[in-house]
Amino acid sequence: MSGINKSFSGVKALHDAEFAVRAGEIHALLGANGAGKSTLMKILSGAYVADVGTIRLDGRELELRTPADAKAAGIHCVYQEVDTSLVAQLSVAENIFLDRIATHKTSAWLNWGRLYMEAEKLLSELGLRIPVRKRVAELTLAEKQMVLIARVMAEEAKIVIFDEPTAPLSTEETERLFQIMNKLKETGIGLVFISHRLHEVFQICDTITVMRDGRIIVTEPASALDTADVIQAMLGRSLEDEYPKAEANIGQTVLSVKDLAHGQRVRGVDLEVRRGEIVAVVGLVGAGKTELSRLLFGADSPERGTVEVDGKRANLASPTDAIGSGLVLVPEERRKEGILVEESVLHNLSLPVLRQMTKWGILSGAREKSNASGVVERLGVKTPSVNQLTGYLSGGNQQKVAIGKWLNTDADVFVFDEPTKGVDIGAKRDIFVIIGQLAAQGKGILYLTCEFAEAIGLADRILVMCDGRIVKQFHRGEATQENLLYYASAGQGEPA
Amino acid sequence: MKNKWMDYLYKYGALVFIGVIVLFFSIYNEFFFTYSNLTDILRSISIVTFIAIGVTISLTVDGFDMSVGSTVSLSTVVTATMMVWYEMPLVVVIIAPLVVGAIVGLINAFLIVKIRIPDMLATFAVMYIISGVHKTYTKGYAIYNHMQMTDGSKAPGEMYKDFLWIGQGELLGIPFPVILMIIAVIAVHLFFKYTRWGRQMVMTGGNEEAARLSGLRVKRVRTYAYIASGVMAAIGGIIFAARVGSGQIDAGSPMLMEAVAAVFVGYSVLGAGRPNVIGTFVGAVLIGVLVNGLTMLHIEYYVNDIVKGGVLVLALAVTFINMHRKRT
Amino acid sequence: MKNKWMDYLYKYGALVFIGVIVLFFSIYNEFFFTYSNLTDILRSISIVTFIAIGVTISLTVDGFDMSVGSTVSLSTVVTATMMVWYEMPLVVVIIAPLVVGAIVGLINAFLIVKIRIPDMLATFAVMYIISGVHKTYTKGYAIYNHMQMTDGSKAPGEMYKDFLWIGQGELLGIPFPVILMIIAVIAVHLFFKYTRWGRQMVMTGGNEEAARLSGLRVKRVRTYAYIASGVMAAIGGIIFAARVGSGQIDAGSPMLMEAVAAVFVGYSVLGAGRPNVIGTFVGAVLIGVLVNGLTMLHIEYYVNDIVKGGVLVLALAVTFINMHRKRT
Amino acid sequence: GSKNNTASKVDNPLAGKKIALVMQFNQGTFSAQYIDGVKKQAAKFGGEVTVFASENDLSKMASNLDAAINQKFDGILIDHGNTDALGAGVEKAKAAGIPVVAFDAALGIDGVTDLSQNDQKMAEQTLEQLAKDAGGKGNIVKVWVAGFAPMERRQESYAAFQQQYPDIKEITSFGDASNPQLDAQTKMEAILKQYPEKGSITAVWAAWDEFAKGAANAIKQAGRDEIKVYGIDMSDEDLTMIQDPTSPWIASAAVDPTTIGTVQVRYLYQALHGDQTDAAVQIDSVYVSRDALPQDKQVTTADLAQYVPGWGESDQGNTDYLKELEAAVAAAQ
Numbered sequence A: 001m002s003g004i005n006k007s008f009s010g011v012k013a014l015h016d017a018e019f020a021v022r023a024g025e026i027h028a029l030l031g032a033n034g035a036g037k038s039t040l041m042k043i044l045s046g047a048y049v050a051d052v053g054t055i056r057l058d059g060r061e062l063e064l065r066t067p068a069d070a071k072a073a074g075i076h077c078v079y080q081e082v083d084t085s086l087v088a089q090l091s092v093a094e095n096i097f098l099d100r101i102a103t104h105k106t107s108a109w110l111n112w113g114r115l116y117m118e119a120e121k122l123l124s125e126l127g128l129r130i131p132v133r134k135r136v137a138e139l140t141l142a143e144k145q146m147v148l149i150a151r152v153m154a155e156e157a158k159i160v161i162f163d164e165p166t167a168p169l170s171t172e173e174t175e176r177l178f179q180i181m182n183k184l185k186e187t188g189i190g191l192v193f194i195s196h197r198l199h200e201v202f203q204i205c206d207t208i209t210v211m212r213d214g215r216i217i218v219t220e221p222a223s224a225l226d227t228a229d230v231i232q233a234m235l236g237r238s239l240e241d242e243y244p245k246a247e248a249n250i251g252q253t254v255l256s257v258k259d260l261a262h263g264q265r266v267r268g269v270d271l272e273v274r275r276g277e278i279v280a281v282v283g284l285v286g287a288g289k290t291e292l293s294r295l296l297f298g299a300d301s302p303e304r305g306t307v308e309v310d311g312k313r314a315n316l317a318s319p320t321d322a323i324g325s326g327l328v329l330v331p332e333e334r335r336k337e338g339i340l341v342e343e344s345v346l347h348n349l350s351l352p353v354l355r356q357m358t359k360w361g362i363l364s365g366a367r368e369k370s371n372a373s374g375v376v377e378r379l380g381v382k383t384p385s386v387n388q389l390t391g392y393l394s395g396g397n398q399q400k401v402a403i404g405k406w407l408n409t410d411a412d413v414f415v416f417d418e419p420t421k422g423v424d425i426g427a428k429r430d431i432f433v434i435i436g437q438l439a440a441q442g443k444g445i446l447y448l449t450c451e452f453a454e455a456i457g458l459a460d461r462i463l464v465m466c467d468g469r470i471v472k473q474f475h476r477g478e479a480t481q482e483n484l485l486y487y488a489s490a491g492q493g494e495p496a
Numbered sequence B, C: 001m002k003n004k005w006m007d008y009l010y011k012y013g014a015l016v017f018i019g020v021i022v023l024f025f026s027i028y029n030e031f032f033f034t035y036s037n038l039t040d041i042l043r044s045i046s047i048v049t050f051i052a053i054g055v056t057i058s059l060t061v062d063g064f065d066m067s068v069g070s071t072v073s074l075s076t077v078v079t080a081t082m083m084v085w086y087e088m089p090l091v092v093v094i095i096a097p098l099v100v101g102a103i104v105g106l107i108n109a110f111l112i113v114k115i116r117i118p119d120m121l122a123t124f125a126v127m128y129i130i131s132g133v134h135k136t137y138t139k140g141y142a143i144y145n146h147m148q149m150t151d152g153s154k155a156p157g158e159m160y161k162d163f164l165w166i167g168q169g170e171l172l173g174i175p176f177p178v179i180l181m182i183i184a185v186i187a188v189h190l191f192f193k194y195t196r197w198g199r200q201m202v203m204t205g206g207n208e209e210a211a212r213l214s215g216l217r218v219k220r221v222r223t224y225a226y227i228a229s230g231v232m233a234a235i236g237g238i239i240f241a242a243r244v245g246s247g248q249i250d251a252g253s254p255m256l257m258e259a260v261a262a263v264f265v266g267y268s269v270l271g272a273g274r275p276n277v278i279g280t281f282v283g284a285v286l287i288g289v290l291v292n293g294l295t296m297l298h299i300e301y302y303v304n305d306i307v308k309g310g311v312l313v314l315a316l317a318v319t320f321i322n323m324h325r326k327r328t
Numbered sequence D: 001g002s003k004n005n006t007a008s009k010v011d012n013p014l015a016g017k018k019i020a021l022v023m024q025f026n027q028g029t030f031s032a033q034y035i036d037g038v039k040k041q042a043a044k045f046g047g048e049v050t051v052f053a054s055e056n057d058l059s060k061m062a063s064n065l066d067a068a069i070n071q072k073f074d075g076i077l078i079d080h081g082n083t084d085a086l087g088a089g090v091e092k093a094k095a096a097g098i099p100v101v102a103f104d105a106a107l108g109i110d111g112v113t114d115l116s117q118n119d120q121k122m123a124e125q126t127l128e129q130l131a132k133d134a135g136g137k138g139n140i141v142k143v144w145v146a147g148f149a150p151m152e153r154r155q156e157s158y159a160a161f162q163q164q165y166p167d168i169k170e171i172t173s174f175g176d177a178s179n180p181q182l183d184a185q186t187k188m189e190a191i192l193k194q195y196p197e198k199g200s201i202t203a204v205w206a207a208w209d210e211f212a213k214g215a216a217n218a219i220k221q222a223g224r225d226e227i228k229v230y231g232i233d234m235s236d237e238d239l240t241m242i243q244d245p246t247s248p249w250i251a252s253a254a255v256d257p258t259t260i261g262t263v264q265v266r267y268l269y270q271a272l273h274g275d276q277t278d279a280a281v282q283i284d285s286v287y288v289s290r291d292a293l294p295q296d297k298q299v300t301t302a303d304l305a306q307y308v309p310g311w312g313e314s315d316q317g318n319t320d321y322l323k324e325l326e327a328a329v330a331a332a333q
């Protein structure tokens, strides 16, 4: 790909980007949020059309106007958001052969028996066991990802793009994915791998390209770079201290959870958080962290168990009541649950504190404005104005808005569910700083994450969750990635 | 440059368009641009506007109240029977249909919020039920002064003068329904823009889950929205009864479509691209002006529908072409 | 145990319900459960079923064709004029309205796919336009044998016997429209289940973005769906003309609501919770049985609406309570 | 356009008038023919008609009346509606000096001529015939719906008829105005299934021709030729059905819709001329039965007068000066 330019309504997403993949290599494409990685890859896979630029495959110039064109040329992509590529109501088999059905490569009359058989064969080749007749809606996230990979395998691919495939995967599943990727590589396919987890990149990639602000900064063999180089290239500066921690005095117990349970996901959780303390709950995807956070926030109703905030029994009948009891949640699904993308930053920030913005039910524009500008300033949200639609902000800044809306609610306990998901390193650090400040103010922090390194770097105490239960506790300095993983993947007793 | 021009077209297109057609009709027919004709146009749209406001409120919370038409029918006959059958005092005559409208809203909300039937499906079913209920209530008869009852007797009452004034009277030379309509439009606009509850409705419509996780009681908000929608329709029904001086059967069902048309034209006003009460009002005015003006041009009545549909397509096309132009 | 029972209720509830009411009507009235009455019921729903199939197809690609009602009106008068005004051969009489239906579908598709107006808004506007067009075409007159033309002359033709057979004839003792309807239901069902194009429509409706990224030309698929919807409505219009022996104005608009009701009841059949053609058919049968049975019980017509709405609410409530029960 | 030229050539103060026709509903052939009658007669007088359609919405009809007044039409014709809804508007028209002539609205306003077809008489005519044909006893089906003034007036005659003939039993009654023809057809089919033996139903009385069409279709398609259908109102379309020997619809009582339009225009022109017009004008209905019609050729409402006395040839409302006006306009063309 050379000289690729792309603008979205005047905003330049790509500047003269150059990018090349060789057959039989795994090529990492790195960059901060909004650097343009997905956009570049969408152009390569025909989902977007470049404003200017040429794409060559095996020396031949290609014109890729639609995904169908790209697929015909052998370019396939596993997109970042799996749900955009799957039809939930259809079966696994049909989703695997979606491309074939879509591009008239099947017979006009579908032979369901054959379709199921072929799908099963393909999945077993990949070492996967997913019932092919099951509806995709009922699969786990990792299984969905695998269906997408199987879909690529079903076609004759020359280039396969993986856009942040590992974000939702457990370590084990990530390993499996890497095996598959290596297998593909050996058959002479060129792979592009996008990830924010740098250790993974160094583990599997041959070549690394780093982007910043729509430009290609470096392209080097992986062996010629180290993590610091990459971060320097991504951010244009180096990152000294990844896990800053403001000094906080740990005080009285502020949150006390006893035997909280709901269905299969949360099976009796006990935990305590004290004022000024950051408690991390780690676990693999599907361990039940999100469900736990929703129970604590009254978003779902527990089957049993009690929650006390500051010694008083919390009312968790609804989020409204939870907020009243002093609990707030920064949810995992930022764009769906954390913020309203079609509303301005100002409206988003007013929402939980509307009562403070009104007198006799009438909204005060001045109060709303000062509330919003206050938060924007305090958290360093990068936005042209508080009236900007939140959906137009970058991921990290959206997350800051999702956190910022709680700042003026005088909550006692903040629950964060994967607040750094899909957030680049620079913005990540900003979020850690905010969390530290909250702890310093004497808030209790419950931090749910599947990134063990973050938990180790940030938390005063780490609880490991597995299969809906807290199975182990570590104090600051006790935990290592290895023993966290051991307990998180259902290990009992002591690690070997 | 060109973009800017397009933005203006998009934002003020609907208003400019109304201006142009008003100008055109005024030139073509000297009687069009007279005070009495213009106020009559406003009066003629007042009922539809109330219904359309109801639809707009339901759309604001991301629902769709299809039952407003039959709510109008029901409240019209309830109003008329309060006078003709029961000779109730004027307060009761007015309160009763409002309560009925609120109850219809509550039923809708119950089905949508509690039973979780999708909005359009639920209100569609309720539309049928209410339509049947109002005819069952009157046994299919229209309600008029001293009407003949099925048992052979005559109804005791007639529609009160004071009541009819609501639909036919004037205040300072402005028809009273027009005053009501303008108050309602402004009030609802201010409500959405400047009150906490209005903001809560807008936010709930924007993303219900995010609003809920921000601490809004979204079910309650949506319930209120449907009640408000029902009450707006009921006001439309009261004005209808006062305007025609009787309780007509099925009065509201043709108005649903008209109201929806107004709301949809309203999407394009000021480039909103979503339901908004000012746009709805403008949409209703546009349709009213067109229908009034076209008859002056000796256009056959059946061509009206083509023009209405055409204007709707035009308005929507400008809005959505522009919205997608911006996105890419 | 209890769950299993609920699942059955959910899946077969609508069918059991039909069974129960058929039983009830049969006990109540000896003539209800006779071959000729049952075939009459099927014949009476055949037109609505065709319209409802059109709506189902548009819903399958996640759209909503509100213009089907007026397409029926248009195709009815086109059919009738082909015979009465122009005395065309039978093939033309049948092809012409089908072409007209396809053109309406194309217009819808153009507005939705090219201009990108949301489905309901676009087809709603087209509904108005087509409704005006068909009245303009006949100048507001119904079309009947040797009708008097506005210029004082008489129309030359009359509705052909062969043509009327389509609506009134029988084949092996089964009314021909019933045969057509059953063929259509089965064909559309097989189409959606077993053909590539059918699956492509389901894919498009299920997740348009995913379908597009898989290389599907989703715009084309949606265009075909709207054309199919228009053609189905046109077939409904042809049968309408053949059934009543004339070309009535505005014949289709009351049928839109009826068709939508059938489709919505269909959501609940076999626990689909979404549009499906078998469900639509069952929904139409249910409504037909109710209307027929209630007429035999000498229930006033306005109670029908309450019953229809009530059945709809019940069906939807069972479906959606169950869907949400499963989720949590 | 050209019409104005013709009118301006006629040296008559009554030529070139703009007339508004405000209608409550305009569905079906009956309305179309009525409009036609109005337009043709107005054209003969050198006038021009604008139709205001109200889609069966009385509030819209009231608005349309207001619009016609605002737009300073020279004369206003009203078709259906009622005093409650239109009274205020008509008073306004009077104040503005615009004459109004109403059909079937029973306005009862001073100085406004009310034309009416005699609904009760039409009902009586058909019901009497039904009773005679049935021999004073039998089982009948009534197709009727409340909610419309003419229907409710016809119902009064029906009630009297039931008292008079206790041996004629109503076995059922139905009717739905939203889709009258097809609905009547479907429901009639159900009733036929319920009374399957020949002779179990003597006749069907339909209070509206749209209902009669549906009922007749159902009976004909079921082959139950012993059942007779009697209807009220008759358009050209209905006439072809009555004439069809295989159709069970054998008789109707009606006023020629074209005649209504014609007569109504004449009264308006009388008012325009400054005459004191009658407060109420009854347009006589005609009883049309298949026996009276020829079997060898198809007649239309235009030539029905040859076979049915009193049809369509009404000279009601005509005056000498109107005849002169008509002649002058014709000469100018």
Ligand SMILES: Nc1ncnc2c1ncn2[C@@H]1O[C@H](COP(=O)(O)OP(=O)(O)OP(=O)(O)O)[C@@H](O)[C@H]1O
Residues within 6 Å of the ligand: A008, A009, A013, A031, A032, A033, A034, A035, A036, A037, A038, A039, A040, A080, A392, A393, A394, A395, A422, B327
């Ligand atoms: N459809 C779109 N409309 C407008 N702007 C867009 C669109 N898609 C991407 N952008 C903008 O283009 C820039 C590049 O986005 P892109 O998604 O390629 O980033 P990325 O490197 O993949 O980031 P991430 O790591 O968060 O996935 C961003 O500023 C983004 O806001």
Ligand SMILES: Nc1ncnc2c1ncn2[C@@H]1O[C@H](COP(=O)(O)OP(=O)(O)OP(=O)(O)O)[C@@H](O)[C@H]1O
Residues within 6 Å of the ligand: A137, A138, A139, A140, A141, A142, A144, A168, A265, A283, A284, A285, A286, A287, A288, A289, A290, A291, A332, A333, A418, A449, A450
């Ligand atoms: N089948 C699925 N399809 C799509 N997304 C899924 C699926 N299953 C889970 N997810 C997503 O992954 C998350 C899994 O949440 P869950 O409650 O199962 O465990 P968790 O421990 O919170 O996982 P995580 O580590 O992602 O927070 C949910 O937020 C959900 O959005």
Ligand SMILES: [Mg+2]
Residues within 6 Å of the ligand: A037, A038, A039, A080, A163
């Ligand atoms: Mg990306």
Ligand SMILES: [Mg+2]
Residues within 6 Å of the ligand: A289, A290, A291, A332, A417, A418
């Ligand atoms: Mg989670």
